[in-house]
Amino acid sequence: MELVLKNVKKKDFPLLKSLAKSLGFEIVKEEKPYNPEFVKEILAASKEVREGKGIRMTMEELKELCK
Numbered sequence: 001m002e003l004v005l006k007n008v009k010k011k012d013f014p015l016l017k018s019l020a021k022s023l024g025f026e027i028v029k030e031e032k033p034y035n036p037e038f039v040k041e042i043l044a045a046s047k048e049v050r051e052g053k054g055i056r057m058t059m060e061e062l063k064e065l066c067k
Contacts, residue, residue: 008016020027048054
């Protein structure tokens with residue numbers, strides 16, 4: 001059986017970890033990294049905005065664009 005704990009507070013993790021260890025459970029921490037291509041696109045877009053290549057829009061323009 002697999003048990004997943006979410007939203008565990010940092011202060012509670014050592015207690016849960018020691019409890020699991022004393023009961024013979026295995027603790028596996030899974031990292032789910034972002035897609036590297038997605039990260040590359042986001043960083044490039046951020047750089048363009050810093051360089052002034054972004055477009056300023058009012059809320060009305062944005063709402064019109066999303067219709």
